[in-house]
Amino acid sequence: MDILKQMILNKGRVVNEDILKVDSFLNHQVDYHLMKEIGSEFFNYFKKYNITKVFTIESSGIAPAIMTASEFKVPMVILKKQKPNTLDTNFYQTPVKSFTKQSMYNLTLSKDYISENDRILIIDDFLANGEAAKGAIKLIENAGACVAGIGIVIEKSFQPGREILDKAGYVVYSLARINSLKNNKIEFID
Amino acid sequence: MDILKQMILNKGRVVNEDILKVDSFLNHQVDYHLMKEIGSEFFNYFKKYNITKVFTIESSGIAPAIMTASEFKVPMVILKKQKPNTLDTNFYQTPVKSFTKQSMYNLTLSKDYISENDRILIIDDFLANGEAAKGAIKLIENAGACVAGIGIVIEKSFQPGREILDKAGYVVYSLARINSLKNNKIEFID
Numbered sequence: 267m268d269i270l271k272q273m274i275l276n277k278g279r280v281v282n283e284d285i286l287k288v289d290s291f292l293n294h295q296v297d298y299h300l301m302k303e304i305g306s307e308f309f310n311y312f313k314k315y316n317i318t319k320v321f322t323i324e325s326s327g328i329a330p331a332i333m334t335a336s337e338f339k340v341p342m343v344i345l346k347k348q349k350p351n352t353l354d355t356n357f358y359q360t361p362v363k364s365f366t367k368q369s370m371y372n373l374t375l376s377k378d379y380i381s382e383n384d385r386i387l388i389i390d391d392f393l394a395n396g397e398a399a400k401g402a403i404k405l406i407e408n409a410g411a412c413v414a415g416i417g418i419v420i421e422k423s424f425q426p427g428r429e430i431l432d433k434a435g436y437v438v439y440s441l442a443r444i445n446s447l448k449n450n451k452i453e454f455i456d
Numbered sequence: 457m458d459i460l461k462q463m464i465l466n467k468g469r470v471v472n473e474d475i476l477k478v479d480s481f482l483n484h485q486v487d488y489h490l491m492k493e494i495g496s497e498f499f500n501y502f503k504k505y506n507i508t509k510v511f512t513i514e515s516s517g518i519a520p521a522i523m524t525a526s527e528f529k530v531p532m533v534i535l536k537k538q539k540p541n542t543l544d545t546n547f548y549q550t551p552v553k554s555f556t557k558q559s560m561y562n563l564t565l566s567k568d569y570i571s572e573n574d575r576i577l578i579i580d581d582f583l584a585n586g587e588a589a590k591g592a593i594k595l596i597e598n599a600g601a602c603v604a605g606i607g608i609v610i611e612k613s614f615q616p617g618r619e620i621l622d623k624a625g626y627v628v629y630s631l632a633r634i635n636s637l638k639n640n641k642i643e644f645i646d
Contacts, residue, residue, distance in 0.1 A: 287542040294540065295533045295569040298526040325515035325534065332519040336488040343485045344515065350484065351556060352477040366541060379485040 267307050267441040270419070271454060273300060280447045284425070285366075292391055292419065293326045304441060305333030308389065308417040311439045312338075315414040317387045319343055319380070321406065323373065323398050330419055331389040338387070343379045345402055347371040358408050362401035365394065373401040377409070384411040393418040393440060396427025403436070420444065423455055457497050457631040460609070461644060463490060464632055470640045474615070475556075482581055482609065483516045494631060495523030498579065498607040501629045502528075505604040507577045509533055509570070511596065513563065513588050520609055521579040528577070533569045535592055537561040548598050552591035555584065563591040567599070574601040583608040583630060586617025593626070610634065613645055 279287040291297040308330075320342045322331035328344060335342035348371065349357065356377045361370055380386075388402050393416075403413050413436060421428055421440035424447075431438050443455040469477040481487040498520075510532045512521035518534060525532035538561060539547065548565045570576075578592050583606075593603050603626060611618055611630035614637075621628050633645040 281542055285542060289540065289542060289566065290568065293534075294536065294543075294566055295531050296522060296525070297531060298522060298529065301522055302526065325518060328515060328518040329522040329532070332486060332488060332491055332522060335486070336492065339488065341485050341487060342519070344483075346484065350479065352471055352475060352479060353484075376479065376484055378480065 301333045304330045308334045309337035326391040346374040380409040382410040385414040393421040393427045394425040396430045491523045494520045498524045499527035516581040536564040570599040572600040575604040583611040583617045584615040586620045
């Protein structure tokens with residue numbers, strides 16, 4: 267997706283070989299126009315997959331996910347990183363390891379917002395080690411629903427997440443695939 | 457805002473005198489159409505205020521805030537509840553007490569995404585005790601920028617937040633104002 271790649275090149279900053287800082291347009295300050303374009307792009311790619319709901323993990327995936335849900339005209343569901351205190355006993359939960367924050371959290375989903383008939387598109391801002399995506403997949407499949415696709419804004423292809431998801435047979439579409447951040451240089455795949 | 461009030465009456469659930477559960481359309485599962493309508497409504501109310509940026513607090517404010525930013529055609533900024541590890545020394549921070557979660561967090565804003573010329577619209581899902589809004593105001597005013605308005609999706613008018621913000625002279629527009637949740641009944645103001 268050219269507009270995204272240009273923004274990454276113009277505004278992204280390589281922190282080290284593993285970390286790309288994109289907080290001027292994706293994570294902290296968010297570009298509304300880019301979010302709309304991302305929503306359209308995911309819709310065009312996944313429109314044949316009969317998506318019934320868009321799922322994301324709080325919180326940086328919410329903006330691209332609501333724009334995507336809006337294109338599909340389906341609800342968005344935010345997987346929570348801790349159990350909301352209004353949620354009683356009726357939920358699924360799975361532990362997820364965050365490499366960036368060096369911590370664990372319990373990804374949480376109310377049973378009310380998923381059914382066996384759902385075909386779910388997971389949207390997230392980054393794919394790195396794939397831990398968050400694996401957690402989301404586990405919750406969705408525990409509920410008997412289908413992961414119809416996974417849409418990623420920025421994939422760090424040099425980390426294991428993409429390969430894990432490919433090998434498990436999921437349809438993954440990443441809008442920008444980064445091959446390397448070595449020598450302070452952003453190198454894309456393709 | 458009628459569509460919102462109807463949704464609160466039809467789908468909201470009174471947990472107790474203080475807590476309204478709206479996680480089927482606002483907090484956990486999110487209704488894309490409602491978010492768009494909310495964005496339009498805030499735009500219509502605040503369009504004369506020369507808004508340059510929309511700020512929100514992660515994470516339930518993000519969906520209505522990006523739709524609002526999209527109407528204004530301005531960036532959205534997400535105030536973080538903890539310092540991202542890509543953020544070095546260049547940030548503002550203020551402690552905020554969360555009554556719902558009975559905990560404290562450090563509301564964090566990079567200095568890169570605010571300037572003295574900014575006229576900021578704060579958007580959040582709930583206004584209760586006003587602690588989150590006060591934290592956001594403090595960060596914005598510390599940076600020398602102007603809080604041009606505060607847009608709230610659901611205001612619990614029986615809690616002190618609204619009065620505190622009114623007395624301090626801020627322009628607050630709440631799309632649904634709840635007078636009481638007593639006796640398991642949702643009662644609006646107006």
